[in-house]
Amino acid sequence: MNAVEGESAGIYRLTDGQWIDTMCNWSPDGEWIAFASNRDDPERVSFSLYVVHPNATGLRKVVHCREGGRANHPWFSPDSKSLVFTSDYAGVSAEPISNPHHFQPAGEIFTVNIEGSDVRRLTHNAYEDGTPTWAPFYLKPANVAESGQDVALCRFDDCRWLSSPDQVVDASDVSSC
Structure with missing residues (x-):
């Protein structure tokens, strides 16, 4: 390397x-x-x-x-x-x-x-x-999938599906990560 x-x-x-x-x-x-x-x-x-x-x-x-x-x-x-x-x-x-x-x-x-x-x-x-x-906590999740598909956003306390970039994650839930 x-x-x-x-x-x-x-x-x-x-x-x-x-x-x-x-x-x-x-x-x-x-x-x-x-x-x-x-x-x-x-x-x-x-x-x-x-x-x-x-x-x-x-x-x-x-x-x-x-x-x-x-x-x-x-x-x-x-x-x-x-x-x-x-x-x-x-x-x-x-x-x-x-x-x-x-x-x-x-x-x-x-x-x-x-x-x-x-x-x-x-x-x-x-x-x-x-x-x-x-990713920095100030970044908003973005939908990078094709239209109509779900996107996974993994947080340390759970893993859940987001289907819209308008859904916002509360950064206070993951601030200890």
């Missing part, structure tokens, strides 16, 4: 090996870069989550996935203390059975402290939840 320091600086290497480091995200405070990697066993498709300082020091595993498991799409919280991510951590994916050569990084949505503690499952449903992110 490589990084670029500013517009005039060059590219420098953060990690090096015969594995895949992917889906990286820089923390808002600039202290960490989170990423998914199969470095534990490069011959498998098991991806765990790691963090590393931008100067390539302090590499550590945050989420460990079992053999064949996947943790992907890490995204830092606004305070840089937690990650939200997707994983099939909670169960068995049907993807290897229905399409054995297809990589599907979705699953359920979880949060974890960047020290690797307090893993919390946020979704539990039959849908493939993927590519989560954090």
